[in-house]
Amino acid sequence: MKSKLQKTKLLSALIVLTAVFIAGAAKAQSKPWIVPASAKAIKNPLACTPATLKEAKTLYVTNCAPCHGEKGKGDGPAAASLTPKPANHTSAVIREESDGSLFWKLSEGRTPMPQYKKILTETQRWELIDYIRSLSKSK
Numbered sequence: 001m002k003s004k005l006q007k008t009k010l011l012s013a014l015i016v017l018t019a020v021f022i023a024g025a026a027k028a029q030s031k032p033w034i035v036p037a038s039a040k041a042i043k044n045p046l047a048c049t050p051a052t053l054k055e056a057k058t059l060y061v062t063n064c065a066p067c068h069g070e071k072g073k074g075d076g077p078a079a080a081s082l083t084p085k086p087a088n089h090t091s092a093v094i095r096e097e098s099d100g101s102l103f104w105k106l107s108e109g110r111t112p113m114p115q116y117k118k119i120l121t122e123t124q125r126w127e128l129i130d131y132i133r134s135l136s137k138s139k
């Protein structure tokens with residue numbers, strides 16, 4: 001039979017292991033989001049017009065604003081409870097990212113953001129990239 005001391009040791013080892021595991025999982029989330037170079041280089045094939053922007057606004061308000069906020073500041077009603085936080089689509093980091101890179105991230109998703117290639121058409125996703133750009137301009 002095991003001694004009480006052995007049991008205690010086993011228990012504390014388990015606790016440490018669990019903590020390491022949780023820390024590891026949290027770290028996985030803060031990993032840089034690597035976009036393949038080929039995807040980064042892709043240019044937006046759509047012509048941005050008032051009509052496509054209007055359509056994208058409707059898509060954005062319905063699909064994206066709950067997390068990213070109506071104006072794309074990353075402050076939607078669901079944002080407070082999310083880790084990592086939804087990106088601020090008007091930030092300098094996003095402004096400097098290529099259309100292709102944003103399109104790829106939107107398409108692939110990363111928890112908690114859904115994989116939009118399964119939800120929206122390619123045209124809708126490119127329209128949304130134009131819309132994200134317009135959010136920075138209309139500040």
Ligand code: HEC
Binds near residue numbers: 068078113128
């Ligand atoms: C459930 C909440 C949620 C919804 C809905 C959502 N996003 Fe996101 N989005 C996030 C989070 C969180 C991140 C940051 C993910 C990360 O860094 O790992 C993110 C990141 C992004 C990025 C990448 C920004 C960067 O780092 O370059 C883009 C682009 C984006 N979202 C666009 C959209 C668009 C467009 C929609 C609507 C079609 C949308 N998101 C809907 C939560 C959401």
